[in-house]
Amino acid sequence: MLIPLSPLALSVYNRAAMRVRYLSLTNFRNYARLELALPERPLLLHGANAQGKTSLLEAIYLLATGSSPLTSLDRQLINWEAEAGGLPYARVWAEVVRRDRVQEVEVILEKKPLANGTTRLQKTIRIDRVRKRRADLAGRLNVVLFMPQDVDLIAGPPAGRRRYLDDTLCQVDRAYCTALEHYTEALRQRNAALRHLRDEGGDPAQLAPFEEVLAREGVVIANGRRELVAALSQRADRIHQQLTGGAEWLRLEYRPNFDPAAPPALKYQMGLGLQPYEGPPLGVGAEGLVAAFRQALLTRRADEIARGMTLIGPHRDELRFVAGSPAQGTHEVDLGTYGSRGQQRTAVLALKLAELAFLQARTGEAPVLLLDEVLAELDAARRRYLLSQVDRVEQAVLTATDPEMFSAEFRERAVLMEVRGGIVTEAAAG
Amino acid sequence: MQTAPASVTRLIEELAELPGIGRKTAARLTYFLLRDKSDLAGRLAEALRNLKERTRFCSVCYNVTEEDPCPICADPGRDHTIICVVEEPLDVLALEQAGVYKGVYHVLHGVLAPSEGMFVEDLRIGELVARVRGSDVEEVILATNPTSEGDWTASYLLTRLRPLGVRITRLGRGLPVGGDLEYADAVTLTRALEGREAI
Ligand SMILES: [Zn+2]
Numbered sequence: 026m027l028i029p030l031s032p033l034a035l036s037v038y039n040r041a042a043m044r045v046r047y048l049s050l051t052n053f054r055n056y057a058r059l060e061l062a063l064p065e066r067p068l069l070l071h072g073a074n075a076q077g078k079t080s081l082l083e084a085i086y087l088l089a090t091g092s093s094p095l096t097s098l099d100r101q102l103i104n105w106e107a108e109a110g111g112l113p114y115a116r117v118w119a120e121v122v123r124r125d126r127v128q129e130v131e132v133i134l135e136k137k138p139l140a141n142g143t144t145r146l147q148k149t150i151r152i153d154r155v156r157k158r159r160a161d162l163a164g165r166l167n168v169v170l171f172m173p174q175d176v177d178l179i180a181g182p183p184a185g186r187r188r189y190l191d192d193t194l195c196q197v198d199r200a201y202c203t204a205l206e207h208y209t210e211a212l213r214q215r216n217a218a219l220r221h222l223r224d225e226g227g228d229p230a231q232l233a234p235f236e237e238v239l240a241r242e243g244v245v246i247a248n249g250r251r252e253l254v255a256a257l258s259q260r261a262d263r264i265h266q267q268l269t270g271g272a273e274w275l276r277l278e279y280r281p282n283f284d285p286a287a288p289p290a291l292k293y294q295m296g297l298g299l300q301p302y303e304g305p306p307l308g309v310g311a312e313g314l315v316a317a318f319r320q321a322l323l324t325r326r327a328d329e330i331a332r333g334m335t336l337i338g339p340h341r342d343e344l345r346f347v348a349g350s351p352a353q354g355t356h357e358v359d360l361g362t363y364g365s366r367g368q369q370r371t372a373v374l375a376l377k378l379a380e381l382a383f384l385q386a387r388t389g390e391a392p393v394l395l396l397d398e399v400l401a402e403l404d405a406a407r408r409r410y411l412l413s414q415v416d417r418v419e420q421a422v423l424t425a426t427d428p429e430m431f432s433a434e435f436r437e438r439a440v441l442m443e444v445r446g447g448i449v450t451e452a453a454a455g
Numbered sequence: 456m457q458t459a460p461a462s463v464t465r466l467i468e469e470l471a472e473l474p475g476i477g478r479k480t481a482a483r484l485t486y487f488l489l490r491d492k493s494d495l496a497g498r499l500a501e502a503l504r505n506l507k508e509r510t511r512f513c514s515v516c517y518n519v520t521e522e523d524p525c526p527i528c529a530d531p532g533r534d535h536t537i538i539c540v541v542e543e544p545l546d547v548l549a550l551e552q553a554g555v556y557k558g559v560y561h562v563l564h565g566v567l568a569p570s571e572g573m574f575v576e577d578l579r580i581g582e583l584v585a586r587v588r589g590s591d592v593e594e595v596i597l598a599t600n601p602t603s604e605g606d607w608t609a610s611y612l613l614t615r616l617r618p619l620g621v622r623i624t625r626l627g628r629g630l631p632v633g634g635d636l637e638y639a640d641a642v643t644l645t646r647a648l649e650g651r652e653a654i
Pocket of ligand 1: 513514515516517518524525526527528529
């Protein structure tokens with residue numbers, strides 16, 4: 026259902042506005058039930074740990090990206106008491122206000138019993154009560170979520186960085202998200218076929234239908250990631266320099282696992298095999314890239330059958346964070362390997378703020394800013410810098426165990442609510 | 456806990472093996488048969504025995520049949536130069552009910568879906584290639600479902616049939632994406648068949 030706004034109402038939302046106006050949770054983590062009208066002003070959630078502050082941010086993130094920031098096991102999102110009580114489902118529902126429309130966005134997670142006695146988690150996405158795919162979430166609600174554990178993004182396993190790129194792109198790029206879905210499915214099928222061919226033999230040509238999908242969608246994914254990383258890198262560098270008072274620059278490097286666009290020397294450097302590339306001419310547009318990728322998969326078949334898995338493609342891409350200092354000339358450091366915890370923290374703050382600027386530039390509307398307990402980790406100057414961003418977005422939701430961490434001035438203009446045992450109550454001011 | 460007699464439990468367990476039948480439904484069906492006074496159980500038992508004893512796969516098209524070759528393959532009035540390749544015997548039924556197709560069929564008995572343990576070796580593909588090679592077949596219609604699995608299967612069939620120099624077509628776009636031939640109505644099937652395109 027699309028609710029048309031009156032001209033009067035429109036004038037209120039004319040300054041590029043995107044916000045969650047209402048949030049409803051059912052059996053979602055700590056929340057048996059939550060009905061919450063979100064205020065116009067910054068919302069500061071406070072309370073002891075494990076009471077549901079983070080879960081509320083997580084719910085909003087889930088609506089924006091279709092996936093949880095915390096766990097690849099989405100089944101843990103379902104409230105375990107509800108599950109024990111025979112209600113194996115969770116529901117997150119929100120009313121999202123955009124410049125020109127109001128939409129209902131909803132994610133339902135259900136545990137479905139399977140014939141073999143195990144369960145499967147079924148995720149249903151609905152927009153204005155109509156069932157949609159994950160790709161349809163793109164452009165509905167955009168958020169930037171910043172949590173203390175995000176610092177692990179820099180030095181943690183590469184899967185986390187790929188997931189970060191995917192979740193960010195899926196918020197705005199429907200074609201990317203569709204390509205990702207198709208790629209992931211084809212990869213699963215091809216790997217199953219590779220194991221079958223290794224263990225029982227058979228016709229290797231049955232890999233071809235999946236290789237076609239991997240090549241086609243893989244090029245879309247690589248292009249999307251390359252553009253995103255370039256856009257983020259430029260913005261993150263500017264912010265990083267501001268945060269360090271010009272003492273350090275930052276560069277994000279996209280390192281595709283298979284890159285038909287790269288010159289052969291680079292490919293060799295990246296350990297992509299010793300044989301020079303022998304496919305079709307490169308740099309001739311998407312079709313040429315698809316053909317090169319298809320050819321690469323074809324020539325590696327024998328090796329990949331022996332290993333029982335697909336070894337090249339975007340599912341093995343890397344993203345690196347490199348920093349240097351003008352004082353040290355050309356010397357540069359990979360922050361994932363050699364960065365100090367403090368450097369990594371600054372870099373991830375710069376990344377998140379770059380993401381905010383990117384989403385705003387891409388959609389013309391500021392994303393909703395979700396800050397989870399991050400102030401405690403930052404020094405006074407960075408705290409001020411981050412909080413100055415809160416004024417630049419239409420909506421911000423922040424959490425803190427101790428609201429005193431925020432200045433009296435900030436608490437004055439924010440709405441304070443206390444979260445205790447999955448219940449949210451508006452506290453008296455102060 | 457009191458348990459049912461072994462013969463009751465046995466039938467419940469066997470019925471529950473069927474797709475779409477849970478233990479609860481299986482138990483309900485079992486007790487229905489117990490109460491029934493019209494010897495439904497006896498007729499069902501005979502029908503079940505005949506199902507396997509009297510039927511086999513047609514040695515030409517692999518459809519389910521009581522005579523070999525099947526009535527369609529044996530019919531001189533059908534056009535034997537066109538083969539329509541389908542996933543399941545039920546798809547043949549749906550196309551026959553639509554009543555426009557005059558060629559013959561080839562039933563694959565499944566689709567390519569490695570993650571579910573279905574590989575090309577499990578399908579009647581070698582038989583199809585042998586049937587087309589050196590025959591006077593002029594066209595092969597790939598009528599697998601418009602699903603991911605159906606597309607992968609068609610894509611593989613294409614690589615096997617292409618070298619044989621036969622005209623290969625795919626059902627037209629009229630079918631709903633992700634749908635199933637088996638559930639399409641006659642009008643939709645006719646339109647899809649007439650709108651088939653060479654690939
Ligand atoms: Zn036959």
